[in-house]
Amino acid sequence: MQGFGVKIGLAAGLLAAGFGATPAMAEKVKFEFWYGLSGDLGERVQDACKKFNDSQANFEIVCTSQNGYPETVQNAIAAYRAKKHPAVVQVFDGGTLDLMLSGAFVPAKKLMEDNGYKIDWSNYFPGIANYYATAKGELNSFPFNSSTAMFYYNVDAFTKAGIQGAPETWEDVEAAARKLKAAGYACPFGFSFDSWATVEQFSAIHNQPIATKNNGYDGLDAELTLNKTKLVDHLTFFKKMTDEGLFVVKTKQLGMDVVPAFTSETCQMIQSSIADHGTIGKTIKQGAKWDVTMLPVWKGTARQNSMVGGASLWVLNNRPEAEYKGAAAFLNFIAQPDMVEWWSTVTGYIPVTKTGFEAMKAKGFYDQPAFKGREKAIASLTFTPTSANTRGIRLGGFPQIRKEISDAMEGIFFGKLTVQAGLDQAVERGNVILRRFEKTYAGKVLN
Amino acid sequence: MNKRAVFKSWWLPVLFALPQLLLILFFFYWPAISVFNWAFTLEPAFGGAGERLFVGFDNFRDVFADSEYWRSVSLSLFFAFTATGLSMFIAFILAICVDRQLKGSSLFRFFYIWPYAIAAPAVGLAFRFIFAPESGLIAVVNTWSPDLWNPAKYGSHAMILVIICFAWKWIGYNFIFMTAGLQSIPRSLLEASSMDGSGPVRRALDIQIPLLAPTLFFLLVLNLTESFVGPDTYGIVDLTTEGGPNKATDVMVYRIVSEAFRGLNYSGAAAQSLVLIGLIMVFTFIQFRFVERRVHYK
Numbered sequence: 001m002q003g004f005g006v007k008i009g010l011a012a013g014l015l016a017a018g019f020g021a022t023p024a025m026a027e028k029v030k031f032e033f034w035y036g037l038s039g040d041l042g043e044r045v046q047d048a049c050k051k052f053n054d055s056q057a058n059f060e061i062v063c064t065s066q067n068g069y070p071e072t073v074q075n076a077i078a079a080y081r082a083k084k085h086p087a088v089v090q091v092f093d094g095g096t097l098d099l100m101l102s103g104a105f106v107p108a109k110k111l112m113e114d115n116g117y118k119i120d121w122s123n124y125f126p127g128i129a130n131y132y133a134t135a136k137g138e139l140n141s142f143p144f145n146s147s148t149a150m151f152y153y154n155v156d157a158f159t160k161a162g163i164q165g166a167p168e169t170w171e172d173v174e175a176a177a178r179k180l181k182a183a184g185y186a187c188p189f190g191f192s193f194d195s196w197a198t199v200e201q202f203s204a205i206h207n208q209p210i211a212t213k214n215n216g217y218d219g220l221d222a223e224l225t226l227n228k229t230k231l232v233d234h235l236t237f238f239k240k241m242t243d244e245g246l247f248v249v250k251t252k253q254l255g256m257d258v259v260p261a262f263t264s265e266t267c268q269m270i271q272s273s274i275a276d277h278g279t280i281g282k283t284i285k286q287g288a289k290w291d292v293t294m295l296p297v298w299k300g301t302a303r304q305n306s307m308v309g310g311a312s313l314w315v316l317n318n319r320p321e322a323e324y325k326g327a328a329a330f331l332n333f334i335a336q337p338d339m340v341e342w343w344s345t346v347t348g349y350i351p352v353t354k355t356g357f358e359a360m361k362a363k364g365f366y367d368q369p370a371f372k373g374r375e376k377a378i379a380s381l382t383f384t385p386t387s388a389n390t391r392g393i394r395l396g397g398f399p400q401i402r403k404e405i406s407d408a409m410e411g412i413f414f415g416k417l418t419v420q421a422g423l424d425q426a427v428e429r430g431n432v433i434l435r436r437f438e439k440t441y442a443g444k445v446l447n
Numbered sequence: 448m449n450k451r452a453v454f455k456s457w458w459l460p461v462l463f464a465l466p467q468l469l470l471i472l473f474f475f476y477w478p479a480i481s482v483f484n485w486a487f488t489l490e491p492a493f494g495g496a497g498e499r500l501f502v503g504f505d506n507f508r509d510v511f512a513d514s515e516y517w518r519s520v521s522l523s524l525f526f527a528f529t530a531t532g533l534s535m536f537i538a539f540i541l542a543i544c545v546d547r548q549l550k551g552s553s554l555f556r557f558f559y560i561w562p563y564a565i566a567a568p569a570v571g572l573a574f575r576f577i578f579a580p581e582s583g584l585i586a587v588v589n590t591w592s593p594d595l596w597n598p599a600k601y602g603s604h605a606m607i608l609v610i611i612c613f614a615w616k617w618i619g620y621n622f623i624f625m626t627a628g629l630q631s632i633p634r635s636l637l638e639a640s641s642m643d644g645s646g647p648v649r650r651a652l653d654i655q656i657p658l659l660a661p662t663l664f665f666l667l668v669l670n671l672t673e674s675f676v677g678p679d680t681y682g683i684v685d686l687t688t689e690g691g692p693n694k695a696t697d698v699m700v701y702r703i704v705s706e707a708f709r710g711l712n713y714s715g716a717a718a719q720s721l722v723l724i725g726l727i728m729v730f731t732f733i734q735f736r737f738v739e740r741r742v743h744y745k
Binding site for chain 1: 489493494502509515575576579580586598599601687688694705706708709714
């Protein structure tokens with residue numbers, strides 16, 4: 001069924017080329033797609049748009065980068081208020097609830113049904129779909145670029161320091177860090193104040209809640225609880241390691257973020273998104289040996305699945321009906337296995353559907369040296385069925401809560417705050433944001 | 448007797464003023480009214496007037512009850528006064544030097560103006576690279592003694608960094624006005640005083656500063672307002688420190704913009720904007736009431 005859409009598209013394209021601009025074909029329906037990716041990844045989105053435009057003759061998608069996830073949401077809001085909004089917009093994980101409660105979108109399921117596409121919704125990995133779905137499991141938006149946090153390490157450095165295999169626990173990471181330090185490496189493990197890997201993903205794989213009410217899924221009156229979980233011990237460990245010089249803070253403000261710190265071989269271990277797999281391969285010194293593995297857990301922890309990160313595609317309402325036909329065609333187009341494979345190859349994002357993943361595995365994609373290890377991201381995402389703590393995070397104003405968490409980490413690692421005081425500060429300020437969000441959307445029910 | 452020309456037509460002046468009036472209406476009064484509207488309601492990000500909730504002064508109460516807010520106010524005041532002082536002081540020294548026709552003055556006069564033409568985010572980006580404690584040009588000082596300069600770690604250093612950025616950009620602007628002002632001071636006054644044996648500092652203090660007072664006052668008002676609420680401050684903070692470390696450079700403009708657009712809290716940000724507008728009015732009033740008294744225009 002999936003190849004069929006493409007074939008029809010191709011046939012239509014050929015027909016159009018054959019007959020030239022017949023009157024019926026001349027009027028292409030144009031619609032807009034705004035996205036947040038920029039740089040190399042932004043170029044790849046443009047490629048995807050071009051592939052869609054070349055594949056059929058009825059629609060023309062106009063893709064515009066807004067240079068950043070928050071900017072895309074802001075600009076879409078401004079445009080929506082002025083009734084000049086795009087038909088499709090890319091929204092990052094943290095903005096999901098803002099969109100859900102906006103009432104400004106056409107749910108993914110409804111859009112596809114209305115336009116006669118049959119989508120096998122259970123084909124999406126549950127760990128990915130749950131983040132963007134209603135309580136009933138119906139998708140509101142289309143998972144597009146999905147990732148999860150992984151652990152990268154420099155195999156050359158490990159060999160030199162006499163370390164065998166990938167670290168599986170944080171105890172292993174500590175032991176490796178000590179050996180690397182002894183072998184003369186100044187930065188065994190580099191980390192930043194990004195809450196996504198260190199707080200959110202850590203909490204998920206250790207089955208710890210971020211907030212009450214099942215991380216916000218059961219109501220807008222959720223409260224942050226991350227100051228009362230294993231996270232406290234985890235950050236205390238980070239702090240101790242930092243004081244000993246085994247873990248080193250790497251941020252943009254200091255001059256180098258974690259990924260450049262890894263690719264310049266300054267730091268030998270980092271946690272970062274699987275989406276950086278491609279970038280690391282391209283920018284690290286040729287011939288350098290490195291590998292990627294699942295995030296470590298504390299010894300004795302029953303590992304849970306990690307959470308999906310990245311962004312999904314939302315279709316905004318109040319556009320002309322014809323544009324929805326185009327939007328549905330586009331969303332169907334990018335969900336085809338060959339497009340899923342292409343997108344995953346050129347970016348490093350993971351395939352979001354089971355068939356897409358299986359097809360890539362069968363083709364031997366993950367056996368190629370350049371892409372080896374990327375399948376571990378799927379393994380991490382699907383490690384267990386999702387629990388209440390690993391389904392996702394449904395908190396209002398979440399981008400700002402993330403900022404409060406990273407501010408608190410600055411206070412903990414650079415200032416005079418203790419770990420507990422820092423997390424208490426983040427929770428207190430974060431709860432203020434949650435209460436205001438609850439008041440703003442009073443009467444709205446999460447579904 | 449009365450020779451004043453009186454124009455009877457009322458529509459002609461209105462017609463001439465119309466473009467300007469429309470601009471002010473669309474870009475000032477209209478937004479100001481929406482801000483006023485939002486400040487007393489809880490505005491959902493995507494709109495939806497039907498569900499809009501009137502909450503009275505709740506947003507203001509929340510703002511005033513937040514200790515972080517007051518910290519932000521004091522940071523903004525500190526930033527505004529220090530950045531203005533630094534920028535005007537250095538610009539004045541440069542202007543005096545150029546005015547004395549020292550060697551290369553005309554070349555410097557040309558170059559000093561340039562920084563103002565650079566957009567604030569570009570300045571911020573450049574300064575972030577230059578002043579990055581581990582990889583910037585300044586990193587060398589940290590080899591003498593660790594953490595001698597680390598704006599990512601110490602709030603005070605971060606504040607110094609944003610002040611330097613702002614001052615650097617505004618020196619050019621202040622310099623143009625001061626040079627022009629200095630050139631209009633009669634040479635004979637300066638020549639007479641130097642014949643009486645006064646040095647450059649004495650001449651600056653007794654002749655040039657008093658005669659330049661109207662220009663200096665104008666620049667003071669402008670610099671203070673601009674550093675307090677201007678887009679340059681936002682651009683610089685956004686690109687260098689992002690308000691950190693742990694909110695040490697979270698000045699009011701940065702706070703408002705990030706709360707409104709990153710946090711999608713339009714109502715809270717609107718309330719803060721109104722408070723900011725109020726503060727600016729008080730600020731300007733004080734300047735005109737007390738500082739301007741000491742300025743003599745003739």
